Amino acid sequence: MSDLDPRALGARRQAMISAIAAHADFCADRTGRESLSEAVMQAMARVPRHLFVPAEMQPFAYEDTPLPIGWGKTISQPFIVALMTDLLELEEEDRTLEVGTGLGYQAAVLGELCDAVFTVELIPELAAEAERRLREAGYGHIRVRTGDGSRGWPEEAPFDKILVAAAPAQIPGALLDQLKPGGRMVLPVGGEDSQELTLVEKDVRGEIRERAVLPVRFSALTISH
Incomplete structure (x- = not known):
């Protein structure tokens, strides 16, 4: 049976979901969440992660680990994708911004949970490839833009939720400005040797x-000056 046989993929995807659940339980003392929401877990189960990694990485697509995607970038570990998504507490009507598209996997997960997703990627080749992969996987409602994600997407702001998939040394002011009152942002913050996944709430x-x-x-968030 091929590694990409639907039955094999289904079994591997279910194993990934089990690993995410186990990891969430293990980290509950830190995260304050003994389990992730059923909606998030179902979204993780629906998104075909193997379509958002390079061909040579597809046999490893459902391992609970980051994977290289080229240009010195990685696709995040599924548990971290699920945790960040869960912390956003997405509603279907939310306008959501992602910074750091990569090949589009996190955007696809967001797109399973809300109707309006905007994602910004600094590297043009990754942005173009993510847009193609998202469209072919059926996520045509997700809009992809090439640009400096630290500046957000002013033309589409404000946003109910913001997810940043790269680490700034401090939270970019433009992203705080583009977050709606009552909104939530999740991002890693810190330097190369010390980062904390951080939940930001604006009342x-x-x-x-x-x-x-x-x-x-x-990876560090590139910020232009």
Whole structure:
């Protein structure tokens, strides 16, 4: 049976979901979440991760680990994708911004849970490839843009939710400005050797509250000046 046989893929995807659930339970003391929402777990089960990695990585697509996607970038570990998505507490009507598209996997997960997803990727080749993969996988409602993600997407702001898949040393002001009152942002914050996955909440008065969730390691967010 081929590694890409639908039955083999289905079994591997289910094993990935089990690994995510086990990892969530293991990290519950840090995250405050003993389990991730059923909606998020179902979204993770539906998205065909093997379509969002290079061909040579497809046999490993459903391992609970990051994988290289070229240009010195990686696709995030499924548990981290699921946790970040869960922390956003997405609603179907949310307008959601992602920074750091890669090949489109996280955007596809977001697209399973809300109707309006906007994603920004700095590397033109990755942005073009992500747009193609998302379209061919049936996520035509996700809009992809090439640009400096630290500046957000001003023309489409404000956003109910923002997810950043690269680590700035500090939270970009433009992203805070583009987050709606009552909104949530999830991102890694810190330098190469010390990063914390951080939940940012903006209350209805526009005041910001931050909470460190879990130590993580992401590529640095490139910020133009």
